[in-house]
Amino acid sequence: MSEEQSRTMETDQIHFVREKLQKFQSKMLLDFDQRLSCLIEDVLQDIRQQELRAHEFRHFDISTSRERGPVANATWHNRRQLASSIKSTTDFDVIDYPNGQADAQNETTKAQTQQQQQAEQRRRRQLPDKVFVTRESYLTALLQVEHMRTIYHIFGIILVMFLLNVICYDYFVEGNFNLGLGTFRGGLKRLHWVMGVWLLEHIFVLTLFYAFQGWAVVRAKLQSYSSLQRFWSHSCLILYVSAQLVFGYVSTSLCLKFQLPFVSACVLLLESTRLLMKMHAFVRYNAERVLLGKQKTDDDDLQHPARSPYVPPLHCYVYFLFAPTLIYRDSYPRTSHIRWKFALCRLLEIVAIAFLYAFIHERHIHEHFGKIGKESLGAPQLIVKFFGMILPSAVIFLCGFYMILHSWLNFTSELLRFGDRMFYKDWWTSHTYDSYYRNWNVVVHDWLYEYVYRDVYRHIFKGSKLAASLLVFMISALVHEQVLGFALQVFFPVMFVLFGGVGVALVFLMRRAPKKLGNILLWFSLISGNGMLISLYAMEYYAKRNCQLEMVSWSDYLTPAIWRCYH
Incomplete structure (x- = not known):
């Protein structure tokens, strides 16, 4: 092969590589421009939303607390990492030790430092906890803005026009006024059976409270007998799971037995599911407290070292059964009064x-x-x-x-x-x-x-x-x-x-x-x-x-x- 042909081949290869690099560069620039424009648009949208919140929702986006100061976006988020969930190991008391104990103290300090690092790793892996604060619903806050309230009025007028359409159809086509009452009569048949089952279910749910209390008290009395205590807890756990399964089975089988229409069956099934979730929330939250130890202060521990395990009072449990939440707490933030017009x-x-x-x-x-x-x-x-x-x-x-x-x-x-x-x-x-x-x-x-x-x-x-x-x-x-x-x-x-x-x-x-x-x-x-x-x-x-x-x-x-x- 002559020198001229080799130069020609090298030139062709250079041109080929140059074309590929130019195409790659153009695609990269195009992709970069698209991504950059999307990022700029997202930033501008976030800025517009922040301005809207700052002007229209001045009292909605930020809540304050006396202990913690202002908490940004507290209304928009309902979970945070609680500081009390992991016990801090960073604070050590400064004590003067004799010279003979200096090495032992250094080793103790190193061990405590390792424990601190391990606790920090556990804290990073720990999932945040549910936090309850006093706040309004999103739509309640949104409807305080005049623009959103106008949209609410428009939907209200649409509902009225729909009602007038139904009235005219019933009168001019059917010759009577039905107003959907036939659907109510058919869908709510045997509702009295549903109410009876609902009352019996609440009796069962209240019985669970006393059963849980009995388990906690007997477990505390068997504290010195670890094998009996373990057998008692496992037996109660099997009984609890069996009771939950029977509870769910009975509610579903009654829908078939009574031949309940759709609305009545939905009421029974949704209420049964809600009560199942409430019971599990109460047992899961308080069982952990019983297993980890009684709720106490240091003074109570010194004065009453053998006190029975803490079980919340009945009124906390009853309030939780009807409260609009499925997360159990002994107390919740409460409003000062009832707004009857709002209700x-x-x-x-x-x-x-x-x-x-x-x-x-x-x-x-x-x-x-x-x-x-x-x-x-x-x-x-x-x-x-x-x-x-x-x-x-x-x-x-x-x-x-x-x-x-x-x-x-x-x-x-x-x-x-x-x-x-x-x-x-x-x-x-x-x-x-x-x-x-x-x-x-x-x-x-x-x-x-x-x-x-x-x-x-x-x-x-x-x-x-x-x-x-x-x-x-x-x-x-x-x-x-x-x-x-x-x-x-x-x-x-x-x-x-x-x-x-x-x-x-x-x-x-x-x-x-x-x-x-x-x-x-x-x-x-x-x-x-x-x-x-x-x-x-x-x-x-x-x-x-x-x-x-x-x-x-x-x-x-x-x-x-x-x-x-x-x-």
Whole structure:
């Protein structure tokens, strides 16, 4: 090969490398510009939100405490690392030792320093604790702003116009005034049976308090007999778990035995689930206190070294049973008085949304799916029904949030003077499913975090946050499916699949999405997902009623009724 050809090849290679580097540089610059613009947009949005909070929510974003001084964003966060959770080992007393003990003191100091480092590592790994402070709900604070109050008035007018539409339809088409009362009569049948079971459940829950007290007292008396003490505690634990399982089984089986309609069954199942969570919160919180030692001061320890273990008084337990929280504490922040006008407004909102649900059931759900199993159902009809239910399902979703997590919980809080009203956060601004699940229902999320996630993280998966989170998702999905399935008396695990499958997948898929796009995708998935969820459950419910299917084998109970009707 000649020298000229080698130079030509070298030149071609240089040009080739230069072109590749230029393309790489252009792609890097383009990607850098996109990321930089997103970061600048996020910073500007945060600045605008901070200005809005500073001007519109002057008394909402910062709370003060006499002991701790101003706490930034105290209203927006409900957990913090408590300083008292880890005993400090940094303070040592300065004592003059004889010369013979100097080496021993140096070794002691080194050991204490190692203990301090280990305690610091444990403190970093420790998960934050739930903190209760006096604060209003997000929407209560937002509605103090004139702009947001105008939006509230607009929704009120929309509800009134919906009511007028129903009245005109009933009068001119049906020839009478129904106003959704037929739905109330059908949905609240056998409610007196539900109230009777509810009273019996509360008697059982009160019995648990005295059973727990008996366990603590007997355990303290068996302190000198470690083997008997361990046998007593393990026996009581097995009895407690068995009682919880029987409690849950009875509530679900009574729905089938009494043939409860949907609303009555939901009341019974949700109340039973709430009481189960309350009982576990009380036992879990106080059992740890009994196992670690009695609640005392140093003076009490010197004066009464053999005092019985501390069990909170009955009135603390009774207040907790009705308080709008699932996290047990001996006391909670309380308001100074009851705002009766505020409580009445929340009660009227509950009644108004209940009538709105009745209208939606009669004019949309029953209208679209009432004849499933009796009419032909092809792909065009199915698509039309799904899209026809998207907007009503979105109204059901939003009004359900407002009725339960805002109106009902604020109503009960006001009557009980319960100070901490953070039942939800600003979930509507979420751009990932992580923040949506954390902010949507703070009451249930706090219970799952406090009594499931933390215990699993510490004792079962030993520091694996991913495994602990997945287990929490599965438990939550199972409970949601159990409530819906037994209330409708169908086996149709759509909620479990959407919540425990698609919902978990979206948590990981949407983490890197930009804020605006993530929020748009979140709302799109919520609206379309709820429309699909309500449509599928309504189809299964009416198909089971209309088709009169025979249950011959066990597989007939697991096969969807809508499939058996048309195949």
